[in-house]
Amino acid sequence: GQNIDQPTEMTATEGAIVQINCTYQTSGFNGLFWYQQHAGEAPTFLSYNVLDGLEEKGRFSSFLSRSKGYSYLLLKELQMKDSASYLCAVRDENTGTASKLTFGTGTRLQVTL
Amino acid sequence: ETGVTQSPTHLIKTRGQQVTLRCSSQSGHNTVSWYQQALGQGPQFIFQYYREEENGRGNFPPRFSGLQFPNYSSELNVNALELDDSALYLCASRGVNYGYTFGSGTRLTVV
Numbered sequence: 001g002q003n004i005d006q007p008t009e010m011t012a013t014e015g016a017i018v019q020i021n022c023t024y025q026t027s028g029f030n031g032l033f034w035y036q037q038h039a040g041e042a043p044t045f046l047s048y049n050v051l052d053g054l055e056e057k058g059r060f061s062s063f064l065s066r067s068k069g070y071s072y073l074l075l076k077e078l079q080m081k082d083s084a085s086y087l088c089a090v091r092d093e094n095t096g097t098a099s100k101l102t103f104g105t106g107t108r109l110q111v112t113l
Numbered sequence: 114e115t116g117v118t119q120s121p122t123h124l125i126k127t128r129g130q131q132v133t134l135r136c137s138s139q140s141g142h143n144t145v146s147w148y149q150q151a152l153g154q155g156p157q158f159i160f161q162y163y164r165e166e167e168n169g170r171g172n173f174p175p176r177f178s179g180l181q182f183p184n185y186s187s188e189l190n191v192n193a194l195e196l197d198d199s200a201l202y203l204c205a206s207r208g209v210n211y212g213y214t215f216g217s218g219t220r221l222t223v224v
Contacts, residue, residue: 035215040201041217041218042117042203042218043156043203045214087155089155100146100161100169100171101148101158103148103156105155106155
């Protein structure tokens with residue numbers, strides 16, 4: 001089975017840096033995804049990690065440690081538009097073409113002035 | 114490159130009724146998955162289709178069923194609707210790489 005934990009809510013100030021943590025316990029692992037989801041909208045892809053280390057993409061970075069079952073999403077130079085839910089998801093199977101994403105409950109980030 | 118489109122965007126049904134939700138996959142994507150997202154929760158995997166065959170299923174009862182068509186569009190059917198089926202239903206298509214593209218979802222309300 002899969003168990004993915006992330007904080008429910010976080011608040012940060014515009015211009016600041018925030019780190020959203022995600023821990024997972026999975027029976028199989030084939031990559032970790034971060035998605036951003038604004039209220040009532042589709043999740044949009046932010047990052048993908050399958051090997052240990054840091055992946056940087058503009059203001060967003062994501063880190064993975066497979067041995068610790070741990071990832072974080074780092075958001076720099078926060079903007080008001082970054083207020084959204086951030087979903088951590090693990091791909092736990094890749095046997096043939098069957099692969100599903102198991103999501104955490106999401107972290108609701110509120111960016112304030 | 115076309116995105117993933119879902120219809121309808123919103124739907125209200127009565128308990129016990131049946132509903133069909135539709136998804137048009139992104140061009141070139143032959144794998145489609147359906148997810149249920151309750152308010153304040155992360156999406157939950159319902160099932161996945163590849164080349165018109167179901168090849169993965171989550172913990173959902175048989176009254177949740179699906180179809181994938183030769184053009185890779187897809188349907189999610191739910192029979193005997195229950196109040197707890199009220200949720201956002203998301204379709205995600207996947208191409209030959211690892212990427213998953215989500216549609217904007219269908220908001221289903223069961224009353």
